[in-house]
Amino acid sequence: MWRPWCCSQHYEARLTEGRKLIAQLAEGYDKASSALRSYAFALEVAKAHYSNGKANEQTLAELIHTKGTAITREAQEAEPMRQWEDMRDTTGVMDFFAELTMDVDDIRDDANRGCRRTWSPVSRGRRSADSPASWTT
Secondary structure, eight states: OOOHHHHHHHHHHHHHHHHHHHHHHHHHHHHHHHHHHHHHHHHHHHHHHHHHHHHHHHHHHHHHTTTOOOOSHHHHHSOHHHHHHHHHSOOSHHHHHHTTTOOOTTTHHHHHHHHHHHHHHHHHHHHHHHOGGGTOO
16 A cells, blocks of 8 residues: 655655755855865965065075086086075085185175075965965865
8 A cells, every 4th residue: 555645754854865965065065165265365375475485596596696606516406595505604525625716705694684585485385385274264
């Protein structure tokens, strides 16, 4: 014997479950959307910091090149901050001979400032993009 009220109750229960599922999915998508928008903003901030750091790095490179050019392939391929680290401290015998004629004292303050200006925005950019706390709501 067929019982219409049984099927109707089952149908209503399934509809209720479906509505709850859709509401939960919508809530999940809203949270994901908000997090993605925040992350996109954080990436834009990180790009700006990175761009500032790259500009400062170029300024540092120009300052360093007023004192000399790198001799070894490793030094030539190094980024300007690493080149400055190498120029301001003697790290080996070849380094000692390469830096005998190089007097970096007159650019030391400017180069150290350039290093800090380069590192600070790049570091902030990394923190902006890498830290979930900076892009979730």
